[in-house]
Amino acid sequence: MSNDIAYPVFHSPDPVLALSMARRLMELGRCEYTNVSLYAELRSVDEVRRGGAKELPEGWFRGQEPYGEFDDRVPFKDRPEWLVGVRGAGLPTDPMAYAGRLPVDYELLNHAVASVEDAFTASIGPSVGEINWQDLFWPDAPEVGFHGESKHAEVTLLLNTSTREYDEPADGHTILVRVRSVNVDGRQMREPYAHWWLAEQVGLTVIGPGQRC
Template identity: 75%
Template sequence: MSNDIAYPVFRTPDPALALRTARRLMEFGRCEYSKVCVYAELRSVAEVRRVAKELPAGWFRGQEEYGEFDGVPLEDQPTLVVGAQGPGLPADPSAYEGRLPVEFELHDLPVGSIEDAFTAAIGPNMGEINWEILCWPDAPELGFLGESKHAEVTLLLNTRSREFDDPADDHTVLVHVRSVSIDGRQMREPYAHWLAKQVGLTVIGPGQRY
């Protein structure tokens, strides 16, 4: 089993510029089967309702305590815990007590189908756009073969962390490569630098792993 590591290559307070830049990098590796996913953490009922109105096809899911519904049939669990699309969200504000932040997500969409709408709807919330199943080319001058399993581009919105543990006033583009660590050194980091350089970008910080 292998894992990825993601290096920041661009940062700006302008979400539209961040999206354009991320797309430029994504297009460098885009292939026939590339997909896009989006995710956000919504920290108020007002934001859940606003985003549900703007992106009604998204799936919304509230938090639950560990083991809270052990043994409870799925049909008897709260709608917000099970997950629902925008129109199916509960209207009663009390349904959100203890359930924030509510997670929003959409997976395996065609490239170009959701990115603009999601960036416009994100507001102050932390979120990400992740393009996956890309195909990074060979870099023979560095001795690196291309890859697809860990070829991804992520745009972090209102955070600099893949863990969503620290809000920010800017947005960061990440390039993903396979993580190969020997004695604490990431052996494929030069490949990330090379990929960024192909579209006029540069690595601006340490790699991030989940």
């Protein structure tokens, strides 16, 4: 079993520019199996409505359920359905239904590349989220002594945050290049591959320490 590590290679206050640069990096490893997934924490009713009713209604929305709010004696049919997960059409229309339920988690998995990224970037507003391109295949880099890989080959665009845990809101957007973690005596042996070859191919460079989930 192996893990990945993600290196930040670009940061910008412009979401359109960040998306464009992330796509350039993604294209280095794109193959016939590559797909894209979206995640977000929508922090206002307006953002939930904009995403659910207009921009991305096919995704899954789930409101917060405070720990202990419902015990095992309360059947699922008697709980608000959207706390389990609903499509955009199933979201509450009454603003009061969102009291104590924010942020609303949003998820859309395994869609075709270039089918949802622009709409998501335009609709997320100040909420935090990410676009993740997975099932890439990083190529060999024989000139720097590295073999390619596919298991942990991904590109992530973080929106309005700089960390994979969404715990540091930011006034900008960060691109992460993800590779397999190989730790030898505390040193990450794949960092040079992410730095010298992958990022460099599109004019970028590693700008911070690696991040783990």
